[in-house]
Amino acid sequence: EEEEEEGEVEEIRYVVGDVTQPQHTGSSDAIIVHCVDNSGRWGKGGVFSAISARSPQPEIQYTLAGKMKDLSLGDAHVIPVDDVMSRDEGRDMLALLVSQSRDSTGKLSGIKLSALDTGLLRVARLARRRKASVHLPRIGHSTPNFNWYGTERL
Numbered sequence: 001e002e003e004e005e006e007g008e009v010e011e012i013r014y015v016v017g018d019v020t021q022p023q024h025t026g027s028s029d030a031i032i033v034h035c036v037d038n039s040g041r042w043g044k045g046g047v048f049s050a051i052s053a054r055s056p057q058p059e060i061q062y063t064l065a066g067k068m069k070d071l072s073l074g075d076a077h078v079i080p081v082d083d084v085m086s087r088d089e090g091r092d093m094l095a096l097l098v099s100q101s102r103d104s105t106g107k108l109s110g111i112k113l114s115a116l117d118t119g120l121l122r123v124a125r126l127a128r129r130r131k132a133s134v135h136l137p138r139i140g141h142s143t144p145n146f147n148w149y150g151t152e153r154l
Contacts, residue, residue, distance in 0.1 A: 116139070
């Protein structure tokens with residue numbers, strides 16, 4: 001559970017489905033969260049492909065941010081994703097959380113919990129301001145030695 005600034009408690013709701021197609025949003029805005037590294041190289045398959053089917057903008061913006069060296073651990077790059085497919089009410093946005101790094105040899109680090117925590121706090125502030133729901137896949141799924149339950153507490 002997350003305690004909001006106004007003292008209300010918001011529970012985590014687990015939903016099965018495509019994270020890029022937010023459910024139970026009504027007319028509210030939705031923020032889709034996806035973890036990325038600091039390289040600016042868009043991935044293939046999985047959530048990356050599902051995001052690309054929604055909108056070409058995230059890949060374009062992420063690649064550009066990488067070229068401009070604007071991908072620091074803990075960043076949350078928020079990009080509208082309603083240009084190809086949208087809901088009747090409410091807007092959908094994608095928050096790319098820079099929570100992994102790639103070294104000069106191309107080796108990918110694990111998810112850095114401090115960067116993830118910083119990015120999630122930024123998303124939470126935006127969600128409160130916009131009264132938006134937050135939708136994320138099970139972060140770290142299939143990542144070796146990654147503890148989802150530790151992440152869940154963030």
